[in-house]
Amino acid sequence: MDTTRNQLLEAWMYEHGHSSSTLAGALNSALERLTGRPGRFDGRTVREWRSGRARWPHAATRRALEDVTGLSPAALGFVPRGRAPSAPAPPEEDPMKRRSIVAGTVAVVAAAAAPGNAAARRIGMSDIERLQRTFADVIASDHRHGGQVAIERRAVALATEALNLQNAGSATQRVRSSLYACAASFRSSAMWAAIDGRRYSEAVGHMREAQALAELSGDQAIKFRIWSHAGSLYRHMGRPADAAAANDVARGLYITRRDPLFASLGIARQMAIQGVMQDRSGLRRAYDQAQEAMDRADPGAYRPVWLLAFYDEAELHSLALSAHLSLGDYPAAEYHAHRSLAALRPYMLRSRAITTSRLAHAQLAQGDPDAATRTAMTVSKDAATHHARVSRMLQEFGSALRATAPGSPTAHAWTEHTAAWRATT
Template structure:
């Protein structure tokens, strides 16, 4: 049979910004999580999917592609080898279907609809199985950040949590935990959209997450959502709204019970002060945040999303952002070095962002060669595929050409960035 180009897969890859090589890399990574063994796909194998020469990948690969896209293999344009009857077509796990998710609020109403009762009993074991997938979302965020596939996966999993509400009876504790889990997934979708500079999408996720968080009554997830809202408005250039949202987070009782949350609220306030050019507030707020961190009990139970990123490195990262925004170049450089010295290995996205900001701070102080060398240390994949990193390096290149036009460093940078085409 003559191969027919898989237009659905081609369109999806284009929408997500995937090259054949980058999709193969993500599939291999997800296969390792699923099977315990690294995948062996390369760009050539993906091109066979695109061309239609491979019409139906194996079961594990289909599951990974469904998880990455939120779409069934059929939606992605794949065709089973044989189709003798509708029953012969392999059925995909419905939890990954994008049609499952039509918005958290709509789903909450549907969960309460009459005539849908089930004899099934939902327990904490059901919730815990779903929560295990939250760790994978967090890990993907720290490794890649900003990608639409992370956002889509989080939305799909939020929908799964809501649909689980409708699948049987449960105690109030289980239902509240399910709402908190759905809110956590939605807030991860929100952060992925913020990181990818898709701000209108981020605000939509915020509204859905806030409803779910209120239904859960969970203070920690409320803090996360309002704190993310502050970050969203800060990146949008709306410091007054950013401060108001962050203040809601800081006024929650969790910040009085656990200094770790108080410290994060202060650190994000410092970043907002930087955007507002409140220079004198920066060292004081940093000191207050650091003292709060020192008071926090290292053995206290905290949610995964907080444990995964909140530490000294992130505190210095927010101080770097604040001082860079305020034009305090030496302080920004100091905090960049402190962040890099304590950054955990899995924080690949943070490494790229911090290195880009360090280069900007060095260039602003006239250290042209050092700044160029620093910028060239940013991973090429992050430089071309992460919206925030790409924008910072574009700004760096423009500033370099303005600061040292025709210099050897400017020529080196131009030549170096030309090699990024293979990663685009």
């Protein structure tokens, strides 16, 4: 049996820092993703491939190799059964010469995987999964901090990375659509970070990019997210008619008929717009409809990470809180604030700061400056000084407190409290 060493595989492993054992581990994970069953590769298997004793792996193994390396089996030096190797084995008695051969082959493999030779670089679902894991990190960072320019810039960079993969090699239509969806998702996160940071002109630019990418992807979930965010953007910009129109586009998508949780979120965000438009009767109906749709949603259904990360009872009550504050119904606003805070997940630090600030406003508007000030003082210093929306709400709270109780010990305590914030930033 011809046992010509597989120099292309060895070169790829050398370039990417893999030992036989670490490559076997990566292949086991890839096979489980592809088939649902864990692989049983070990270092001995890979050494068999490297030595040339095993020249053509089974079909599932070849798929796993493509998933891990991004290269076809032929580009990795494997030879189908019955076909002779294309070149004789080089002499191996000289270690220095051996290292030169490997280094030269690395250059060949790198050239084959470069964007200029797209046929050799296969973009697959493993690339999509990597981007989606990164997207989950962006979402988590947003819920901890929110509104930060750094989050916005990182999301834009990741959207560019996803688009660059479109030109990095060959891919199926499914993969290409998923890449556009990933890019749209990152752009929509950049858009939300800009909205949250009150950088509205930047948010509009991200929105337009995200909408175009979402159309290319054909992904209903990301289209919903972008148009729903557009409604929030226009509401914050003081354009309620445009906000309602954008939210109507989101609510008109097929996904809201297929999944009641999307329908619930669309109705809940409509509530916030109705509050600005002073639509009291419509707001009451909308809350009941949003709650009913949420109750109908299948908790076990697959949904994108961005939706699962934030939309629940706490967010529904938060949007109702925002709506009733705008409407001037402060007792109802306080009720929804307490319900939201009780249901908030621990990592929702930004949402907790926003809801607490709104609760302080609702309490102050009902004539209880002492309780309102105690509430406002529980907002973390980090959120109060680094989150644009929270900072703005607390500045407005201070102005309203001084107008309501000028010269009072409570107003003086609030002034000292905020001065301490500023002194330590």
